[in-house]
Amino acid sequence: MTGSRSAKDFFRPLAVGAPTPLTEIPARPSRAIHFFDPSNPKMAAKVPDLVGTVDVLLGNLEDAIKADNKEAARQGLVDIATETDFGPTQLWTRINALDSPWVLDDLTTLVPAIGHKLDVIMVPKVQGAEDIHYVDRILAQLEAKAGLDRPILVHAILETARGVANVEEICGASPRMQGLSLGPADLAADRRMKTTRVGGGHPGYLVRQDPPKNDVGVADVDAKRATYQQDLWHYTISRMVDACAMHGIYPYYGPFGDIADVVACEDQFRNAFLLGCVGTWSLHPKQIAIANRVFSPSVEDVAHARRVVAAMGDGTGAVMLDGKMEDDASLKQCLVMVELAEQLAAIDPELKKQYDEIGTDA
Ligand code: GLV
Ligand code: MG
Numbered sequence: 101m102t103g104s105r106s107a108k109d110f111f112r113p114l115a116v117g118a119p120t121p122l123t124e125i126p127a128r129p130s131r132a133i134h135f136f137d138p139s140n141p142k143m144a145a146k147v148p149d150l151v152g153t154v155d156v157l158l159g160n161l162e163d164a165i166k167a168d169n170k171e172a173a174r175q176g177l178v179d180i181a182t183e184t185d186f187g188p189t190q191l192w193t194r195i196n197a198l199d200s201p202w203v204l205d206d207l208t209t210l211v212p213a214i215g216h217k218l219d220v221i222m223v224p225k226v227q228g229a230e231d232i233h234y235v236d237r238i239l240a241q242l243e244a245k246a247g248l249d250r251p252i253l254v255h256a257i258l259e260t261a262r263g264v265a266n267v268e269e270i271c272g273a274s275p276r277m278q279g280l281s282l283g284p285a286d287l288a289a290d291r292r293m294k295t296t297r298v299g300g301g302h303p304g305y306l307v308r309q310d311p312p313k314n315d316v317g318v319a320d321v322d323a324k325r326a327t328y329q330q331d332l333w334h335y336t337i338s339r340m341v342d343a344c345a346m347h348g349i350y351p352y353y354g355p356f357g358d359i360a361d362v363v364a365c366e367d368q369f370r371n372a373f374l375l376g377c378v379g380t381w382s383l384h385p386k387q388i389a390i391a392n393r394v395f396s397p398s399v400e401d402v403a404h405a406r407r408v409v410a411a412m413g414d415g416t417g418a419v420m421l422d423g424k425m426e427d428d429a430s431l432k433q434c435l436v437m438v439e440l441a442e443q444l445a446a447i448d449p450e451l452k453k454q455y456d457e458i459g460t461d462a
Pocket of ligand 2: 163224259283285286
């Protein structure tokens with residue numbers, strides 16, 4: 101949405117001399133957004149070794165950084181960004197919330213110092229389009245002053261009830277909008293959900309098989325019955341995916357706090373991948389490998405997709421492959437898979453080898 105601005109003005113810079121806004125957000129692989137605390141010297145020292153092993157490195161300034169460390173984290177990020185060559189890895193940051201006393205200094209420090217290296221700024225607790233407009237204008241002013249030649253993109257965390265209610269207008273609030281992440285911890289609190297977990301499921305949120313009936317047709321409610329745990333985040337992720345797709349930007353899962361439970365983490369990530377998300381956060385190095393695996397299409401899926409593309413010729417009509425109908429629509433589904441595989445292969449030589457070897461499943 102453009103508010104009261106004319107559509108013609110939407111892609112004009114918001115400050116004299118600021119870079120021209122992009123009309124399309126590039127599909128850069130971002131399977132894992134790996135969070136680090138720039139105020140923690142041990143973590144900071146590991147950053148150069150992570151370059152090239154993860155699609156996105158994110159210097160976190162918001163929650164999980166103690167109030168006493170906010171300035172050290174900001175300065176630490178400036179130092180790390182200045183000293184590190186990030187090569188193919190993107191550099192993002194999560195700034196403090198817009199209602200905090202730190203955020204203005206975050207922006208006025210980071211953009212002049214390392215704006216040329218920052219790809220995306222993640223804004224937490226976004227409530228509506230007005231929050232994006234605020235950041236949009238300040239970034240334009242700072243970019244103009246710093247002489248940047250490309251706009252820094254903005255990513256919003258969806259973690260308030262109002263933010264969810266306004267998700268479409270948030271995605272469309274600026275040409276800078278790159279994507280959305282789910283913030284299940286803050287969102288649970290804001291909605292007064294009754295889970296204390298950071299992301300993931302809950303054993304109480306389930307459906308139960310119907311009770312068996314006895315000889316006279318009476319339901320035996322005490323019989324042992326199967327239960328199936330449900331995904332607490334399904335609704336929100338689905339809304340995010342639609343809002344992002346509608347605006348040509350990218351949806352992400354967020355944090356999975358139970359670092360030890362790599363199995364449930366993988367399940368949660370995969371649900372998000374299947375629903376349309378392009379990546380997730382990583383809070384521990386072992387979650388990077390999980391995210392890279394889950395958010396890369398399997399070689400089997402890529403082989404199948406290539407086979408359908410080859411069989412569909414000019415893309416119209418229908419063909420039967422292994423007893424299954426394929427048509428214009430399933431071709432489009434397959435093209436999503438093939439295009440993603442190509443983007444990932446371009447930055448991940450190991451994956452490229454796997455995709456090249458398999459060919460098609462013909
Ligand atoms: C992330 O910021 C969350 O609140 O889950
Ligand atoms: Mg949060």
